[in-house]
Amino acid sequence: MSQKSFVWSCLLPLVMVTAAFFLLPMVRLVVTGAEGPQGFAAYLAILIEPRYRATLINTVLLAAATTGVTLIVATIAGMFLQRHRFPGRAVLIAMLTFPLAFPGVVVGFMIILLAGRQGLIGDLSSRVFGEKLVFAYSIYGLFLGYLYFSIPRVILTIMAAVQKLDTGLEEAARSLGAGPWAVQRDVVLPALAPAFVASGAIAFATAMGAFGTAFTLATNIDVLPMLIYTEFTLAANFATAAALSVGLGLITWLILALARSFSGSAVAAAG
Amino acid sequence: MSTANGHGASVSVQACGKTFADGTRALESATLDIARGETLVLLGPSGCGKTTMLRIIAGLELPDEGGTVLFDGKDVTSEPIEQRNVGMVFQSYALFPNMSVADNIGYGLKVRGVPRQERAARIAELVALTNIAGLENRRIDQLSGGQRQRVALARAVAIRPRILLLDEPLTALDAALRDRLRGELNRLLRALGITTIYVTHDQAEAMELGDRIVVMRKGTIAQIGTPREIYFTPRNRFVAEFIGAANIIESPVEDGHLVLSGGRQPLRSGINLAVAVAMIRPETIQVVEAGRAPLSGTIDSVSFVGDRQRLVISGTSRKPLTVDAPNAVQVRPGEEVGLLVAPESVRLLPLED
Numbered sequence: 196m197s198q199k200s201f202v203w204s205c206l207l208p209l210v211m212v213t214a215a216f217f218l219l220p221m222v223r224l225v226v227t228g229a230e231g232p233q234g235f236a237a238y239l240a241i242l243i244e245p246r247y248r249a250t251l252i253n254t255v256l257l258a259a260a261t262t263g264v265t266l267i268v269a270t271i272a273g274m275f276l277q278r279h280r281f282p283g284r285a286v287l288i289a290m291l292t293f294p295l296a297f298p299g300v301v302v303g304f305m306i307i308l309l310a311g312r313q314g315l316i317g318d319l320s321s322r323v324f325g326e327k328l329v330f331a332y333s334i335y336g337l338f339l340g341y342l343y344f345s346i347p348r349v350i351l352t353i354m355a356a357v358q359k360l361d362t363g364l365e366e367a368a369r370s371l372g373a374g375p376w377a378v379q380r381d382v383v384l385p386a387l388a389p390a391f392v393a394s395g396a397i398a399f400a401t402a403m404g405a406f407g408t409a410f411t412l413a414t415n416i417d418v419l420p421m422l423i424y425t426e427f428t429l430a431a432n433f434a435t436a437a438a439l440s441v442g443l444g445l446i447t448w449l450i451l452a453l454a455r456s457f458s459g460s461a462v463a464a465a466g
Numbered sequence: 467m468s469t470a471n472g473h474g475a476s477v478s479v480q481a482c483g484k485t486f487a488d489g490t491r492a493l494e495s496a497t498l499d500i501a502r503g504e505t506l507v508l509l510g511p512s513g514c515g516k517t518t519m520l521r522i523i524a525g526l527e528l529p530d531e532g533g534t535v536l537f538d539g540k541d542v543t544s545e546p547i548e549q550r551n552v553g554m555v556f557q558s559y560a561l562f563p564n565m566s567v568a569d570n571i572g573y574g575l576k577v578r579g580v581p582r583q584e585r586a587a588r589i590a591e592l593v594a595l596t597n598i599a600g601l602e603n604r605r606i607d608q609l610s611g612g613q614r615q616r617v618a619l620a621r622a623v624a625i626r627p628r629i630l631l632l633d634e635p636l637t638a639l640d641a642a643l644r645d646r647l648r649g650e651l652n653r654l655l656r657a658l659g660i661t662t663i664y665v666t667h668d669q670a671e672a673m674e675l676g677d678r679i680v681v682m683r684k685g686t687i688a689q690i691g692t693p694r695e696i697y698f699t700p701r702n703r704f705v706a707e708f709i710g711a712a713n714i715i716e717s718p719v720e721d722g723h724l725v726l727s728g729g730r731q732p733l734r735s736g737i738n739l740a741v742a743v744a745m746i747r748p749e750t751i752q753v754v755e756a757g758r759a760p761l762s763g764t765i766d767s768v769s770f771v772g773d774r775q776r777l778v779i780s781g782t783s784r785k786p787l788t789v790d791a792p793n794a795v796q797v798r799p800g801e802e803v804g805l806l807v808a809p810e811s812v813r814l815l816p817l818e819d
Binding site (some may be wrong): 373 | 631
């Protein structure tokens with residue numbers, strides 16, 4: 196066997212795995228999406244049909260809000276944790292990573308325990324204001340669940356990025372007369388931009404597609420994964436479910452690609 | 467070019483020590499006065515406290531209780547660096563990677579709210595001064611080490627600081643570039659005439675740039691003086707060995723003579739000591755024919771370095787002597803020679819360490 200054909204034969208397992216687990220199911224999904232009564236128009240329906248479109252916008256907004264709030268909270272917390280030494284710091288960091296171990300179902304369960312009908316927040320608010328505050332079964336509960344899910348991942352990424360920051364940059368900015376806010380705005384945040392994009396992308400993709408939490412909280416939350424589930428299992432509408440799946444994947448991928456290309460220029464500018 | 471506030475401020479460091487949170491004593495209580503317009507070099511090996519001293523003057527570190535820093539007689543100890551109006555050049559340059567060269571240089575002016583046009587004029591002035599014309603729109607990662615160093619300097623000077631602080635600004639460069647930029651930096655500092663504090667571990671840099679040098683060791687000041695004072699009259703063995711090359715000889719002194727195995731070397735005064743530590747610089751030893759000098763020895767090795775040749779001579783004292791001879795002198799290893807040293811070239815040092 197020649198050197199060349201040996202190398203090619205080594206690629207065979209990769210080709211087989213790619214075909215079996217990636218290409219074939221994808222093609223099948225795309226084809227199924229077009230096999231309904233509307234044909235390929237089913238894909239257009241995602242954007243045209245008001246219910247689908249509202250759900251799509253809802254999902255993107257929810258994911259964007261989750262990403263935004265996660266980044267803000269995690270940046271402040273990560274910065275503090277990386278820059279300060281205090282008793283119990285190691286334990287706190289270890290505990291922060293604990294939510295990583297939970298599946299979405301458990302996170303959903305915890306949100307119900309917190310903000311559900313028998314939840315802690317409801318108890319407190321009924322005692323203080325005489326009115327029970329319950330939001331676990333709505334998109335707000337889902338938002339809280341996704342935050343809980345995303346913040347630990349993002350904090351860890353931000354902490355690693357903060358550790359690599361050249362403190363000389365901040366000192367240089369200060370020596371030039373920049374106050375604390377100006378230092379953050381002009382030096383620290385631009386330097387952290389690549390970390391924001393990398394960890395934000397993970398938070399965003401998770402919030403777009405996570406199913407377990409949504410399913411645990413309620414079956415009537417208008418987010419894409421739930422819509423796919425109901426179309427598929429309850430309405431047995433395979434074509435629409437497939438079209439929605441492809442749409443979900445494409446939109447998430449597109450937004451991440453945009454963020455990456457944007458950050459690509461930011462990273463280049465950041466040296 | 468002159469700065470708006472004349473030639474910077476005078477600096478007075480009074481009883482400033484520094485103990486870090488983990489208990490490390492980086493700087494013993496030290497007092498230091500720097501005149502307006504003077505270039506002072508803090509020189510010493512790593513860990514000697516020179517950078518800590520610089521950071522205390524800059525306002526990046528607070529001195530231990532009781533220490534004060536005065537600029538032009540005014541106590542600035544509690545002012546953070548952003549209020550002290552000092553220009554600082556860092557060893558890593560710390561240029562902002564998200565800004566162009568021009569934006570880096572203009573950053574301090576922008577923070578101060580200087581209008582765009584005025585800023586542009588000042589940037590152009592500094593670009594010309596530091597010789598980086600044509601690089602204004604470059605990104606930092608497109609610059610060479612030498613160019614970065616100039617941008618860092620331009621950025622620090624742009625704000626017309628009262629004091630210019632430089633933390634090993636040439637250390638990150640390769641040797642040839644370092645030599646060239648040292649000369650350039652020297653001219654620039656003289657032209658600016660601003661109070662400058664310069665930290666380095668390189669004694670050649672300290673010699674060339676400093677009006678005065680502060681030699682530091684283990685958190686204390688070993689000696690303060692002009693380059694000549696430091697070189698010719700070191701106060702102790704550490705300074706003698708750290709600055710330039712030095713032969714350190716331990717021997718008894720009889721009637722004003724060092725008593726060595728290779729002969730008796732006369733001193734300036736006729737003292738008697740059981741044991742003395744003497745310093746003789748290699749270039750002050752003259753190689754003559756054997757028997758025509760009070761000292762004699764055998765040439766161990768000859769290394770020709772171009773402008774001079776460095777000889778190692780054994781048999782004169784306990785440790786081999788280093789001698790710098792003119793490059794035209796004909797000598798061979800194994801040869802017996804006489805060594806002539808003027809009495810004033812032998813400096814007795816205190817016995818400590």
